[in-house]
Amino acid sequence: MSGPVTIRDVARAADVSPATVSRTFVRPEKVDAVTRERVLSAAARLDYRPNRAAQSLITGLTGNIGIVVPDLTNPFFPSVVRGIQSRAEELGYPVLLVDTGEDAARESELVTRLGRQVDGLVLCAARMSDEDLLSHRQQRPLVLINREVPGVPAVTFDNAAGIAQEVMHLKALGHVRIGYVAGPGTSYSSRVRQGAVTTHLAAAALTEVAVGSFAPSFDGGRSAAEKVLLANVTAVMVYNDVMALGLINQLAQYGVSVPNDLTVVGYDDIEFAAMANPALTTVRVPREEAGALAMSYLNALMTATGPAPEPPAQLKTEFIFRGTSVRVPLTGALAE
Amino acid sequence: MSGPVTIRDVARAADVSPATVSRTFVRPEKVDAVTRERVLSAAARLDYRPNRAAQSLITGLTGNIGIVVPDLTNPFFPSVVRGIQSRAEELGYPVLLVDTGEDAARESELVTRLGRQVDGLVLCAARMSDEDLLSHRQQRPLVLINREVPGVPAVTFDNAAGIAQEVMHLKALGHVRIGYVAGPGTSYSSRVRQGAVTTHLAAAALTEVAVGSFAPSFDGGRSAAEKVLLANVTAVMVYNDVMALGLINQLAQYGVSVPNDLTVVGYDDIEFAAMANPALTTVRVPREEAGALAMSYLNALMTATGPAPEPPAQLKTEFIFRGTSVRVPLTGALAE
DNA sequence: TACATTGATAATAACGTTTTCATAGCGAGC
DNA sequence: GCTCGCTATGAAAACGTTATTATCAATGTA
Numbered sequence: 001m002s003g004p005v006t007i008r009d010v011a012r013a014a015d016v017s018p019a020t021v022s023r024t025f026v027r028p029e030k031v032d033a034v035t036r037e038r039v040l041s042a043a044a045r046l047d048y049r050p051n052r053a054a055q056s057l058i059t060g061l062t063g064n065i066g067i068v069v070p071d072l073t074n075p076f077f078p079s080v081v082r083g084i085q086s087r088a089e090e091l092g093y094p095v096l097l098v099d100t101g102e103d104a105a106r107e108s109e110l111v112t113r114l115g116r117q118v119d120g121l122v123l124c125a126a127r128m129s130d131e132d133l134l135s136h137r138q139q140r141p142l143v144l145i146n147r148e149v150p151g152v153p154a155v156t157f158d159n160a161a162g163i164a165q166e167v168m169h170l171k172a173l174g175h176v177r178i179g180y181v182a183g184p185g186t187s188y189s190s191r192v193r194q195g196a197v198t199t200h201l202a203a204a205a206l207t208e209v210a211v212g213s214f215a216p217s218f219d220g221g222r223s224a225a226e227k228v229l230l231a232n233v234t235a236v237m238v239y240n241d242v243m244a245l246g247l248i249n250q251l252a253q254y255g256v257s258v259p260n261d262l263t264v265v266g267y268d269d270i271e272f273a274a275m276a277n278p279a280l281t282t283v284r285v286p287r288e289e290a291g292a293l294a295m296s297y298l299n300a301l302m303t304a305t306g307p308a309p310e311p312p313a314q315l316k317t318e319f320i321f322r323g324t325s326v327r328v329p330l331t332g333a334l335a336e
Numbered sequence: 337m338s339g340p341v342t343i344r345d346v347a348r349a350a351d352v353s354p355a356t357v358s359r360t361f362v363r364p365e366k367v368d369a370v371t372r373e374r375v376l377s378a379a380a381r382l383d384y385r386p387n388r389a390a391q392s393l394i395t396g397l398t399g400n401i402g403i404v405v406p407d408l409t410n411p412f413f414p415s416v417v418r419g420i421q422s423r424a425e426e427l428g429y430p431v432l433l434v435d436t437g438e439d440a441a442r443e444s445e446l447v448t449r450l451g452r453q454v455d456g457l458v459l460c461a462a463r464m465s466d467e468d469l470l471s472h473r474q475q476r477p478l479v480l481i482n483r484e485v486p487g488v489p490a491v492t493f494d495n496a497a498g499i500a501q502e503v504m505h506l507k508a509l510g511h512v513r514i515g516y517v518a519g520p521g522t523s524y525s526s527r528v529r530q531g532a533v534t535t536h537l538a539a540a541a542l543t544e545v546a547v548g549s550f551a552p553s554f555d556g557g558r559s560a561a562e563k564v565l566l567a568n569v570t571a572v573m574v575y576n577d578v579m580a581l582g583l584i585n586q587l588a589q590y591g592v593s594v595p596n597d598l599t600v601v602g603y604d605d606i607e608f609a610a611m612a613n614p615a616l617t618t619v620r621v622p623r624e625e626a627g628a629l630a631m632s633y634l635n636a637l638m639t640a641t642g643p644a645p646e647p648p649a650q651l652k653t654e655f656i657f658r659g660t661s662v663r664v665p666l667t668g669a670l671a672e
Numbered sequence: 673t674a675c676a677t678t679g680a681t682a683a684t685a686a687c688g689t690t691t692t693c694a695t696a697g698c699g700a701g702c
Numbered sequence: 703g704c705t706c707g708c709t710a711t712g713a714a715a716a717c718g719t720t721a722t723t724a725t726c727a728a729t730g731t732a
Contacts, residue, residue, distance in 0.1 A: 017713075055689055057387070057687090058691075058716075064432075079409055081728095085435055086432070089434075340718095355682065369679085394686075394719055
């Protein structure tokens with residue numbers, strides 16, 4: 001009476017059985033048009049909202065989806081989350097978010113816990129092992145962003161193309177010896193990018209100078225500064241923008257000015273890449289789009305009546321030429 | 337048999353009734369120690385997990401909490417979310433996150449929708465009206481961050497103190513005519529800070545020059561540049577760090593260098609404030625701590641058997657002297 | 673000895689849906 | 703005209719918990 005309005009109240013108001021009310025919402029085509037109208041208007045009049053818990057109890061579905069990110073304070077992820085979220089909202093899914101703090105073991109455990117609360121998951125840049133990932137995949141629909149594991153649907157970025165564009169850019173600017181500051185070897189995309197760098201530098205007949213692996217943070221970039229200075233190169237490619245910004249910052253401490261003394265290119269195009277001074281030359285990866293696409297896939301998987309889901313998608317990257325890369329100082333023929 | 341293990345399976349295994357199993361988890365003190373042990377071990381052996389939906393159905397509680405933020409890509413919020421989340425996790429609450437896209441009307445609607453899925457809410461920098469806020473408060477426990485409404489529990493920052501510190505700092509550096517670049521008038525904390533600026537500048541016998549209101553974004557800060565230049569001041573206080581960074585960036589376009597030609601101070605101490613070059617003088621507000629505290633309050637409200645929740649908390653800010661503020665060029669007595 | 677009192681457990685009734693399964697009505701085909 | 707099949711609906715049985723009430727033994731009290 002006093003409590004929230006139930007399906008029974010609507011049934012009474014529309015003079016039908018509760019079953020018919022339920023059908024009206026779940027399988028509208030199964031109920032006569034005029035009855036349907038009657039039920040709908042009664043429901044609207046009473047402001048009826050189905051009780052999720054009761055639905056869940058019987059269907060076994062929660063109606064929620066989950067997002068897992070390694071570190072929300074890393075500027076890469078909020079955009080991804082936003083992309084997922086806005087698409088999820090369109091589709092009517094509330095979103096459970098979890099931040100694993102970059103801890104692979106914790107990540108796996110949190111996914112297990114979260115798994116019971118959601119009908120599907122989007123895992124961003126998952127740190128856990130392939131095996132763990134595959135075992136979670138057994139449990140419920142899951143799509144990956146920025147990580148590939150055979151047999152698991154994923155949205156990735158065309159990093160090879162992005163790196164290729166940067167290499168071409170540096171070659172066009174006349175650089176020959178090029179340093180690469182890698183991210184952590186444990187990171188999937190770090191390994192992918194490292195591979196692409198080696199491949200494309202070689203293909204362009206340029207010399208790769210490995211500077212080493214560092215944490216994918218501002219401080220990680222900073223700590224690469226000394227080795228960069230010792231590498232005797234005119235240009236450095238850095239695993240990501242945050243590190244590139246850190247590197248540039250520390251380089252300034254050494255009195256080395258970018259781009260005058262050294263060309264630096266980043267990766268990701270985080271918001272602050274454009275805001276830095278000088279603005280960072282980088283490769284844009286469409287993060288929000290990736291999130292939205294992943295959510296669309298997930299939805300397809302979850303509502304899959306039919307057979308296979310679509311193949312993994314690889315999103316195009318875009319090279320962004322800004323202020324931290326310049327033509328190598330003119331020497332020889334041109335300079336004479 | 338095949339499906340997930342239910343309370344009934346545990347009851348059978350422990351040779352007690354389902355009711356006793358339930359009690360073992362809900363009110364352990366109500367069941368005999370030896371029985372309890374038997375139930376617990378049976379539950380562990382079978383890897384029993386209570387079905388949330390069934391629990392929800394009868395208790396009317398979801399066990400989830402919700403977070404609402406205006407814009408996740410604003411670097412202020414991820415830290416807050418992280419603070420809430422990590423505390424929530426300790427307390428055993430999964431977290432539903434929603435990003436309102438800075439839209440007050442949407443915000444209110446989303447809170448309504450989200451409200452049905454959670455037992456309590458943390459609203460960060462809520463944009464909606466006091467009335468809407470109060471009406472949502474009727475529905476379920478709710479705590480605010482960075483917004484005050486009489487009668488609603490909140491975690492805020494001691495902005496007056498933060499502003500006072502900045503004013504003192506500028507005075508100590510010898511500045512007299514000081515510009516203030518305000519945030520949007522519709523924002524609660526913008527109004528609060530504006531008020532504090534006026535008060536403390538006056539108290540310090542300094543001259544306030546209002547530069548105008550701008551969007552609280554990098555571009556917002558940029559668009560303030562012309563007016564700042566026309567204000568004929570030696571120092572500018574800016575509503576927040578993102579704007580301050582934008583302002584400095586645009587100033588550079590005008591050939592005005594910070595801090596040599598102009599002192600700029602921000603607010604918030606976002607990550608990039610320290611990373612910028614020169615690093616931004618600002619006021620740190622403990623965002624992660626605020627999130628955690630808000631979550632603790634919320635938990636107290638939700639589990640409140642007793643009477644009133646604790647009073648709203650105001651967190652201390654910390655002045656951070658970095659590179660964008662310098663002593664005003666020496667003139668007069670000292671310079672002769 | 674009889675009778676409250678307490679403590680531990682069991683039985684059972686919700687909670688609000690969805691989903692068989694059954695049934696009534698009704699037009700079509702033979 | 704009788705059955706067949708199809709559509710629209712209702713009745714009732716789940717789903718897995720928690721909360722309420724009842725039962726029963728043990729203990730304390732008069």
